[in-house]
Amino acid sequence: MLMHPQFDPVALDLTRIGLPLQIHWYGLTYLVAFGLFLYLATRRVRLPWFAQAGWTRRDVEDLLFFGVVGVVLGGRLGYVLFYKPGYYASHPLEVFAVWKGGMSFHGGLLGVAVAMALFARLRQRPFLQVADLIAPCVPTGLASGRVGNFINGELWGRQADASLPWAMVFPQSGLNIPRHPSQIYQFLMEGLLLFVLLWFYAKKPRGTGQVSGAFLFGYGVFRFIAEYFREPDSFLGLLALNMSMGQWLCVPMIVAGAALWSWGARQPVAGQRQKAAA
Template sequence: MSASTFLQHPQIDPVALQLGPLAIHWYGLMYLIAFALFFGLTLLRLRHPTYAALGWGRRDIEDLLFLGVIGIIVGGRLGYALFYRPLEFLAEPLRIFAVWEGGLSFHGGFIGVLLGMAWFAWRRQRNWLQITDFIAPCIPVGLASGRIGNFINGELWGRVADPALPWAMVFRGAGDLPRHPSQIYQALLEGLLLFVLLWLYARGPRRLGEVSAAFLVGYGLLRFTAEFWREPDAHLGLLGLGLSMGQWLSLPMVLAGAALWGWAHRQRATAA
């Protein structure tokens, strides 16, 4: 079968809006949407009895959003350099600042956000897990937004699919074989599904750390699963045990989430 027989990835102009010399790219626009969704959802989280009783307010959310943006950009860029292209960045260290070239790691950004939240906790004299429990249900929709941006750009495509798969798609630059639109899979799994599960779970009364633990385990398992349909990075390929870098980086999240879950339940038993 020829490439024209299959669905073709819609070749969307990466520039969403041109204002004179200023070009607004779809990927940047999706990040702005992600931050707006986070802000709106955290405002709703303020209604939760736990945080209302603790005196949380709009100023807290504004500061958390600012620190989160810094953590995502700095941590995501450093994580990409360290996890995915260490030799290239060691040879040219100044490339770390060339953010216009693209290249952000979720796991690096996640670490950056955690450090930002730790600084916030120290400055406000609040429990760090209280903060991560507060923001955890609001993160997945932002992840979905970012994956949609990947799809629009036609990047991070999936592995070669069965030609009979109705939604198998040919991506420009990936050859003539149909592939899984893994960006959409990730948007649905790590994004929408995880959001629904966490949002519903976090509505009830939870012990300190339980919502954060649910996020770690949920994201780690869903990302690990989605990676089976995503094409590994060409310069890395599959690593030990036939797993991708994304899968290896997700395993510590699952283990950390399970450990945190056990700790939270031991606290419950002690309190009882």
């Protein structure tokens, strides 16, 4: 059985040299996520079917801006609406207290979807073309976020058998019991594994919406599995059918992903569509 390392959440304390600034590890993981998106999406726009459609690095930079705004606003509003609607209805001003924590991936995904829809409208591009471009670039950002969760010792797992070699005690939980390091499970499944699967799947031309559908389905399945090892939110517990809120939010993602992929399988393949238009 292991003990959580208890990292200092502050990576760089500039107050020691007279500057009123502290740089936290969690903030750095966000920077890593945005940097990886910029690098990977830039590689994606060089693929023939995106290059022929006129995509450039400048488009990727603009997409990143839209995405950052979408994930922050959507993630916060999603947490407010999905997890603590009653509390924030009674304390409306605390909706803006983002420094106290509280972000939802599912809300962030919806926020990004709205931001991408706005980008597509402004640039007069098909929404699913935009979504298919960015989908394989998202899991590395998720992986970065899970590293931040582990460093902070938050979102710990459910109780594990003490004989499990990697079972870990998280003092922040208030209980000195072995737990699953669920942040690491999520890092490996919905981060690294999903990235590898999507990246190689999307290297070949696919029907419109298939890459996006594969992302929704893959993330939904991996997150659903991970939730069996992650401690449910204390203020919610387990809901109907002994499923967590995270699992219930994954169900529509899995269904929508499968439906979108099936629909996309009947659409023209990207490269073939470009040749037909030539």
